[in-house]
Amino acid sequence: MAFGGLVALDGVSLALAPGRITGIIGPNGAGKSTLFSVLAGTLRPDSGRVRLGADDITSLSVHRRARRGVARTFQLARELDSLTVLENLLLATPDHPGERLWPLVFARGRVRRAERDATDRAMGLLERARLQRLANSPAGALSGGQKKLLELCRALMADPDIVLLDEPAAGVNPVLVESLGQFILDLRDEGKTFALVEHNMDLIAALSDHVVVLAQGATLAEGSFAAVTGDARVRAAYLGAEFGDTESGDVAA
Ligand SMILES: Nc1ncnc2c1ncn2[C@@H]1O[C@H](COP(=O)(O)OP(=O)(O)OP(=O)(O)O)[C@@H](O)[C@H]1O
Ligand SMILES: [Mg+2]
Structure with a gap:
């Protein structure tokens, strides 16, 4: 997926396991939100495919994907x-x-x-x-954190099977983050499938069944949280920044 000369996604490949939470991490600008737009249908990729089960849904509109159970939240709540x-x-x-x-x-x-x-x-x-x-x-x-919860509820109104969460905990106070995390785990246990983009590494560690690392628009590594965060290439991609210490991962009080 390119924007003019800027290639935002280039060779990214991942699968979301049904009924599981796939954590998606990566430095700012790695292409995480762009990936969600391609999965949800707001952006049409220049090449590549999006599949839902056996069906190729790459050319389906946002609305038709939503009808087939795909929902997303936005990085900035849109209430x-x-x-x-x-x-x-x-x-x-x-x-x-x-x-x-x-x-x-x-x-x-x-x-x-x-x-x-x-x-x-x-x-x-x-x-x-x-x-x-x-x-x-x-x-x-509403407070910033409550708006993020409302954003999640909005996505759940259609009772989707697959929910793409773009930084649901950004700007949310620690108490609300905990109840948000429990809410997401409960929904997973009820059978929903999640992709979770977050800079809050504690939340990624607590929630993710599997973690995928994006860097410069490509999948750099995947595996358990411990495995990917121990990977030297992943650490290099963050340029030495402490995990969870990136700008939008700051937790507001
Ligand atoms: N609509 C757009 N037009 C032009 N460039 C864009 C557009 N959307 C994203 N980009 C660029 O594509 C790249 C990937 O952006 P994206 O928002 O997907 O990153 P991200 O991983 O979500 O980052 P963050 O962690 O900061 O939210 C960035 O270089 C960004 O500036
Ligand atoms: Mg983003």
């Missing part, structure tokens, strides 16, 4: 500040019947039922993320 927390989640409901005219006219009951189901689902997620008491607050009033 709408003036809407409430609950409204932000309801907006993320896939194929909301109220979006189409015919059901509104002829099937009001069905629309109301779907709305009730979506609200139940949203409240259930907010409860699990411990945000339920903020359901009716404007999203703009």
